[in-house]
Amino acid sequence: MIYAVWVPLLVPFLVVPAARRLADALSPRRAARLLAATGAGLALCTVCALALLVVPGAGRLSAVAAAGEFVRPLAAAEPALAVPLSAAALALLLGCALAVTRAARRHWAQLHRGSGPEPGDGNELAVLRDARPDAYALPGRPGRSGRIVVTTGMLHALDPAERDALLAHERAHLTGRHHLYLVGAELSARCHPALRALRAPMGYALERCADEAAARAVGDRALAARAIGRAALAARTAGGTAPTRPAPALAAAAGPVPRRVAALLGRTAARPRIGRAAAATLIACLAVSGAAALDATHDLHSSIETAQGETP
Structure with a gap:
C-alpha cells in the first residue's frame, strides 16, 4: 500500500497532454465521453487513495484501535509518518x-x-428583445425541458x-x-487540481458535437460553419456591454470558434494515430489508477487482518 496508494494521486498529471490532443484527433462525441469517464474515474480513485491514507494513522488512535479490535498496531507505516500523513489526507478529503x-x-x-423568459405552450424558443447579438441553450431543471x-x-x-x-x-x-458533462468535469476538478485541465477540452468537444449536429440538421457543413462564425463575430463586435448569460448556458459563440469552423470545413488534418494514442493514454491512466487503488485497498485489508490477530 505504501507505494500503490500514491499512484492515483500522481496519474492525473499524466492525462493533461493527451486530453489536449484528444478533441481534435477523435470524433467529438467519443472525445467527450472518454474525457468524462476519465475525469470521473480518476477523481474517484483520488478520493479512494486519500481515504486509504487516512486509515493507518487513524488506527493508531486508541478509540479506533478498540473499535477495530486491533491487538497490534497497523504495520502500514511508522507512527511518526502515519499520523501526520493521515491528518493531511483527512484534511484534503474533507476539502474535496x-x-x-x-x-x-x-x-x-x-x-x-x-434568467430569461419561461417558454410557453411547449415552445422551446425564447426571444429576448435585446439589440446585443447573443444566443445560448439554457438547460432545464430535472423533469423540465430546457430552452x-x-x-x-x-x-x-x-x-x-x-x-x-x-x-x-x-x-x-x-x-x-451537454451541461451534465460540464458539471461532471467541474466536480472532478474539485477532487484533483490536475483534472481542471480536462474542462477546456471537454468544452471544445461538446461545442464540436453541437456543430456536427447542426451541420447534419441543415445538410450543409459550409452553412453551419458560416452561421457559427457570423454569430461569434456579431457577438464580439457589437457595441455596448456584453449580454449576461446564466451560468449553466452553452453558447454557439463560445470557445475557439476559428478552430471549430476549420474543423467543420475539413481544413484540419485528420490525425487518427494521434487520436488513438491519446485515447489509449487516457484509458491506460484510468486502468493503472484503478488497479493501484485496488491493490492498495487489498494491502490495507491484509494489514487490518494482521492487526486484528488474524491470518491474512
Missing part, C-alpha cells in the same frame, strides 16, 4: 467533499434561478438559413444534455 458539495449546490441553484434563448440582435445578424443552423446547434446542446 466540501468543494464538490458547494459546486453541486451552486449548479442546482443556477438551474433554478436561470433556447436568442436575442433580436442575433436574429437580425443572421439570414434565415443561418438562424436554422444556429438553433440546431443550441438544440443539440439541450438534447445531448
